[in-house]
Amino acid sequence: MPSPGEVATLARDLGRELAAPQAAALAAYLTVLMQWKDSVNLVSARDWPDALANLVADSWHLADFLGGLGLPGAPRCLDLGAGAGLPGLPLRAFWAPGRYLLVEPRRKRVAFMRTALGRMGLAGTEVRACRAEELPGADLPADLVLSRAFMPWRELLDFVRPMLAPGGVCVVMANQDAPAPADLPPGWGLRARADYPSGAGRRYFWALSSESISM
Numbered sequence: 001m002p003s004p005g006e007v008a009t010l011a012r013d014l015g016r017e018l019a020a021p022q023a024a025a026l027a028a029y030l031t032v033l034m035q036w037k038d039s040v041n042l043v044s045a046r047d048w049p050d051a052l053a054n055l056v057a058d059s060w061h062l063a064d065f066l067g068g069l070g071l072p073g074a075p076r077c078l079d080l081g082a083g084a085g086l087p088g089l090p091l092r093a094f095w096a097p098g099r100y101l102l103v104e105p106r107r108k109r110v111a112f113m114r115t116a117l118g119r120m121g122l123a124g125t126e127v128r129a130c131r132a133e134e135l136p137g138a139d140l141p142a143d144l145v146l147s148r149a150f151m152p153w154r155e156l157l158d159f160v161r162p163m164l165a166p167g168g169v170c171v172v173m174a175n176q177d178a179p180a181p182a183d184l185p186p187g188w189g190l191r192a193r194a195d196y197p198s199g200a201g202r203r204y205f206w207a208l209s210s211e212s213i214s215m
Contacts (some may be wrong), residue, residue: 002048003029008073009053016060018207024135025093026056028119032112033084035126040108042084052198058173061196065205066144070170074098078163079133081150085113085175088146092122100125101139103132119121134157141165148173153206161210170208178206 004023011018023063027033030048030076037043039098075098080086082102092100102125104110110129117125128135132150143170145160147153160170169191172178178193192207 002027002052003033004039005050005153007048011057011060012083014053014057015158016057020030022093025120025122026052026090027141028121029057029085029089029093030115031115032119036112037084041113042109042112043086043111050139052155055084055086056066056090059090060094061194061203062087062171062205063174065192065194065207066095066171069144069171069207071169072098072143072167075141076130076141076165077101077137078103078135078142079146080160081147081211082113082127083109083111085116085151087163088125089113089116089120089122092125098124098143100124101128101135103128103130104106105131106130106148135163143168145170147171153179154185157188157210164210168209172206172208174204175201176205184208 004027007027008023030051033051034048043051044057045055060175077098077100079102082088082104088100088102102113110127113127140163142163143165145163147156150156178190181190188208188210190206191209195202195204
């Protein structure tokens with residue numbers, strides 16, 4: 001299993017300098033992920049370097065993207081269908097403001113995330129063992145909703161609209177670029193987009209906000 005130093009070295013090769021607490025948190029996450037991945041069918045990564053390069057790296061790019069969205073200083077965030085804790089658990093090593101809720105109904109994945117969360121020592125981060133539509137009212141509304149393959153993006157926008165606070169943002173992680181403004185559902189606008197290299201291709205972030213809930 002990786003040491004913080006080994007994680008920091010590979011991250012540097014991938015173009016990211018890690019602070020010591022970040023390297024320690026990622027090493028803890030990757031250790032638990034490798035221990036659980038086959039029994040819970042979490043990810044298909046061969047080993048921890050593969051997981052770092054092709055899964056965890058998304059989270060530090062996402063942290064940079066979120067930092068430019070102008071979110072509130074202490075946002076309430078929902079990570080829907082959190083599964084293997086991606087992007088949320090590694091993300092919180094790089095982007096830690098506010099309260100971050102990983103929402104997942106499957107018990108084994110909930111157990112994995114809670115184990116990893118305990119090892120990582122992340123503040124302001126919790127796992128909700130429920131379906132997204134069953135979130136208690138105390139957890140809503142959200143300033144940010146994140147989705148990585150939770151559902152098709154058009155359905156997602158309808159689903160999250162009532163969950164978002166005024167000025168709230170839905171961020172979609174995708175393997176294709178954001179749709180043109182004319183192709184968005186009525187009332188939605190593209191606030192920001194970004195892309196970055198991943199393997200032989202590129203990955204994308206879209207930040208979408210609804211005019212009906214905008215500030």
